[in-house]
Amino acid sequence: MSKFLNLNNEGGCSAKLNSGYLSEILASLNLKTKSNRLITDMTYGEDACAYQLTDELAVINTVDFFGPMVENPYVFGQIAAANALSDIYAMGGEPILALNLLSFPTKEYGKNVICDILAGGLSIIESAGAALGGGHTIESPCLSYGLSVTGLVRPDTIWTMTQASLSDCLVLTKAIGTGIGNIAIKSNLLTSNAKDIIIKSQTTLNNATKNIAIKYGIKAATDISGFGLIGHLGNLAKASNLTLRINCDKVDFFPQIAELAKEGILPGGCHRNRKALSDIVRFDPNIPLFIQDLLFDPQTSGGLALVVNKNLARDLVNELRQNDIIANEIGQFNEFKNYWLEVT
Amino acid sequence: MSTIIDLRNLPCPMPVLKVKEEFLNKPDLNCLTVLVSDEINVNNLNRFAISQNLNFQSELKDDIYKIILTKPDYSLRPDDETDLRTANKNITTMFIDSNTLGNGDKDFSEHLFDVFLQSLVLAQVKPDSILLINKGVLLLANDTTTKISLFDLARQNTEILACGLCLDYYNIKDNVSPSFITNMTVIVDKLMQATKVIKL
Numbered sequence: 218m219s220k221f222l223n224l225n226n227e228g229g230c231s232a233k234l235n236s237g238y239l240s241e242i243l244a245s246l247n248l249k250t251k252s253n254r255l256i257t258d259m260t261y262g263e264d265a266c267a268y269q270l271t272d273e274l275a276v277i278n279t280v281d282f283f284g285p286m287v288e289n290p291y292v293f294g295q296i297a298a299a300n301a302l303s304d305i306y307a308m309g310g311e312p313i314l315a316l317n318l319l320s321f322p323t324k325e326y327g328k329n330v331i332c333d334i335l336a337g338g339l340s341i342i343e344s345a346g347a348a349l350g351g352g353h354t355i356e357s358p359c360l361s362y363g364l365s366v367t368g369l370v371r372p373d374t375i376w377t378m379t380q381a382s383l384s385d386c387l388v389l390t391k392a393i394g395t396g397i398g399n400i401a402i403k404s405n406l407l408t409s410n411a412k413d414i415i416i417k418s419q420t421t422l423n424n425a426t427k428n429i430a431i432k433y434g435i436k437a438a439t440d441i442s443g444f445g446l447i448g449h450l451g452n453l454a455k456a457s458n459l460t461l462r463i464n465c466d467k468v469d470f471f472p473q474i475a476e477l478a479k480e481g482i483l484p485g486g487c488h489r490n491r492k493a494l495s496d497i498v499r500f501d502p503n504i505p506l507f508i509q510d511l512l513f514d515p516q517t518s519g520g521l522a523l524v525v526n527k528n529l530a531r532d533l534v535n536e537l538r539q540n541d542i543i544a545n546e547i548g549q550f551n552e553f554k555n556y557w558l559e560v561t
Numbered sequence: 562m563s564t565i566i567d568l569r570n571l572p573c574p575m576p577v578l579k580v581k582e583e584f585l586n587k588p589d590l591n592c593l594t595v596l597v598s599d600e601i602n603v604n605n606l607n608r609f610a611i612s613q614n615l616n617f618q619s620e621l622k623d624d625i626y627k628i629i630l631t632k633p634d635y636s637l638r639p640d641d642e643t644d645l646r647t648a649n650k651n652i653t654t655m656f657i658d659s660n661t662l663g664n665g666d667k668d669f670s671e672h673l674f675d676v677f678l679q680s681l682v683l684a685q686v687k688p689d690s691i692l693l694i695n696k697g698v699l700l701l702a703n704d705t706t707t708k709i710s711l712f713d714l715a716r717q718n719t720e721i722l723a724c725g726l727c728l729d730y731y732n733i734k735d736n737v738s739p740s741f742i743t744n745m746t747v748i749v750d751k752l753m754q755a756t757k758v759i760k761l
Contacts, residue, residue, distance in 0.1 A: 482574040
């Protein structure tokens, strides 16, 4: 394993604070100024915050950073940037401006490593059509990189967590399993084909998905990251006050990931997610433990969960697939009953 | 066969990989006790046990998680190595590859070894194991005072292990008790598991 990858630290979104712990911290904040221009706030765990400028324009801001999960600094930069930009797409917006955030141990690595990380990030920022406007760096024993991103959206077409309606369907893009995949990459447990697929998925922007989905009148969406599929879909159902019934057979997993999960090759974030979220979900007793674990697996640069009218779901999935995007209709919203999520 | 491995401070997924390797390399392993330092690895080893059809028990004591993995139908016996103290202990192994202590005059150097072993018998701290290899096995030859000292050490719980190949080569195997005879795999394991090796 290269020095770049510190096995003791969880790279990517696996390093996220546990959601229960975070809720307690946020609840302790005494917010005195509440702007009525804020379309979204911290209440429902939105992907980004949206601030209305005019009747026709809102600005979306988001920030995301983490430590490396792959050994190549350039690819790490790409993944961190794609992951940060994803929050803008998850709100139905278009990124316009990015700023770099980098904490770096200069005693550990050469200047070329910083150059490679930033070059990887820039390649993704530019392919998203956004501009890099600057950034901030600090010397630190812990390597982290990410972006602060600004995007734009029309306030009347913004996708939030609260707007799922009864009978709407949930369409999920990208496969699940990057948390397990990334620790397996660190320990050399994957075939090169599986490794390439998992890395490629993480460096792929969700812009094409957003551009297709926007034609289907989406009102609610989120992206899947550190809290895993259960955590993010749970937030969506809770914010919309409905129960989302998920068919786990419809969820795509990356190659080799299910076998690794079965043997207990799971990142810490997976267990932290289960601990924090187990009371929001009811699993059918026939669902094996490893499938449940996969649904709690923290994702880095995951796909979008799109809430779509049930009559349009099939067409949306077809169009996404025609554009080489992995897409599946995995669930439907029902009236709230005991749990926010039911997995069958 | 039972064994205990200390995997504390190893991040996931290393403990699962090490445990998997242990069972693969030792087909007759019935009971493996594993020490880990965090709950994540306890959860991962629980999944591993389910996938391999192993029984799983865990307990938390003094911030150390002790996990006992046993093959189906195997019940724990009192002599199974599941005691935390075994794993916490520093293991000192002495590696002896000659019947002379140092490279001086032959007779004098043999005498020096004799004196050394007699002193070791009386020492307060003794090694956990003494590994005898090559001409070191001659210390067990009949009618030597070194053999008497080694027997004394064995009675005081120092494990004496002599290389079977070497005993054969020097033609003294028949005179050595089978409990003292071992092979190179065990010698390598003992050296690698030791926290301190003293080579004479």
